[in-house]
Amino acid sequence: MISRRDAALRLDIPLEMATRHGLPTRMTEAEIADLDKNPPPWLAQSRANRTGKPVWVQLTCDICGYTEAARPKKWWPEFSYLSCDDHDLLELPEPAAGLAREEVYGIGSRFVGIVDRTP
Numbered sequence: 001m002i003s004r005r006d007a008a009l010r011l012d013i014p015l016e017m018a019t020r021h022g023l024p025t026r027m028t029e030a031e032i033a034d035l036d037k038n039p040p041p042w043l044a045q046s047r048a049n050r051t052g053k054p055v056w057v058q059l060t061c062d063i064c065g066y067t068e069a070a071r072p073k074k075w076w077p078e079f080s081y082l083s084c085d086d087h088d089l090l091e092l093p094e095p096a097a098g099l100a101r102e103e104v105y106g107i108g109s110r111f112v113g114i115v116d117r118t119p
Helices: 004-011 015-020 029-037 041-048
Strands: 057-060 067-070 081-084 100-107 111-117
Touching: 004 015, 004 029
Parallel strands: none
Antiparallel strands: 057 067, 081 111, 100 111
């Protein structure tokens, strides 16, 4: 059985939409495949309205490889690195000469985004 969150990931829709349209808390692989192949009108409309931006992104720690699916936020800059918040940032490579490092907290459930940019 697949959770509603995982079903939303596979269908590439927000969890809120899955809940609003009555997807059960647990679904079988066959039910997900059927929804994907024969989308109900609300899912077909959602897919037609896509702007090209991803609904979900895969975050991966550049130190330990931990991954997590998350909904990207408009305020996220382009990250040079991602790190779990319990790692020491000294474990990452130093910024290139002439670049300043900025830390962005609150990425996913446990990540720190690292941005190396010209000061």
